[in-house]
Amino acid sequence: MEFKKQTITMIISEDTSIQVPATIGVGTGLAYTQGYGFNYPRLMLVHVPSGYEISEHWVATEEEAQLFLEHAAKIDKDQWNIDLPTLKQRHMRDINKTRQAFERAQQLSLIDRFMYVDDKNDILVCESITVESVDPEVESNKKLVAELFAYYPEAAKVTLVKMPASTGRHEVQHVYERSAVMTAA
Numbered sequence: 001m002e003f004k005k006q007t008i009t010m011i012i013s014e015d016t017s018i019q020v021p022a023t024i025g026v027g028t029g030l031a032y033t034q035g036y037g038f039n040y041p042r043l044m045l046v047h048v049p050s051g052y053e054i055s056e057h058w059v060a061t062e063e064e065a066q067l068f069l070e071h072a073a074k075i076d077k078d079q080w081n082i083d084l085p086t087l088k089q090r091h092m093r094d095i096n097k098t099r100q101a102f103e104r105a106q107q108l109s110l111i112d113r114f115m116y117v118d119d120k121n122d123i124l125v126c127e128s129i130t131v132e133s134v135d136p137e138v139e140s141n142k143k144l145v146a147e148l149f150a151y152y153p154e155a156a157k158v159t160l161v162k163m164p165a166s167t168g169r170h171e172v173q174h175v176y177e178r179s180a181v182m183t184a185a
Contacts, residue, residue: 030073
């Protein structure tokens with residue numbers, strides 16, 4: 001699929017719309033843009049003809065957003081090149097089916113990432129960083145983990161997780177303990 005940067009109109013409330021930079025999927029009625037009011041990467045899909053956010057699902061990287069848009073375009077037979085009344089007629093009748101389709105499109109789009117966890121293993125911040133390998137001994141992974149520990153001084157560990165599209169669940173690949181990384185760095 002081809003993508004093109006463009007400014008679109010996005011509806012943020014019943015009586016408010018704004019112009020936002022976005023990336024459209026050429027030939028579709030979809031674009032992705034940074035979620036309004038979020039200070040962290042939250043790329044969401046917008047139905048360009050209406051200006052409405054089309055799904056509550058979102059992704060964190062450009063690569064994921066492009067994959068998400070490609071998968072989501074297939075949900076509608078006209079790739080979302082439809083007006084708002086047609087959208088409502090087609091997709092609001094069975095909203096659960098539509099939500100499940102978007103959730104699956106999002107899951108198919110996720111890439112390997114580092115996640116920052118605290119001592120209780122609660123995910124606090126997801127650093128959406130593409131990793132070149134899930135091998136914990138790869139030098140670039142060790143360097144990245146050291147940077148995360150420097151940025152989050154209270155962190156006891158950083159966990160490398162993978163979310164395969166087949167399961168949609170995070171699978172722990174490796175847990176880096178602060179003491180081991182600090183002695184290796």
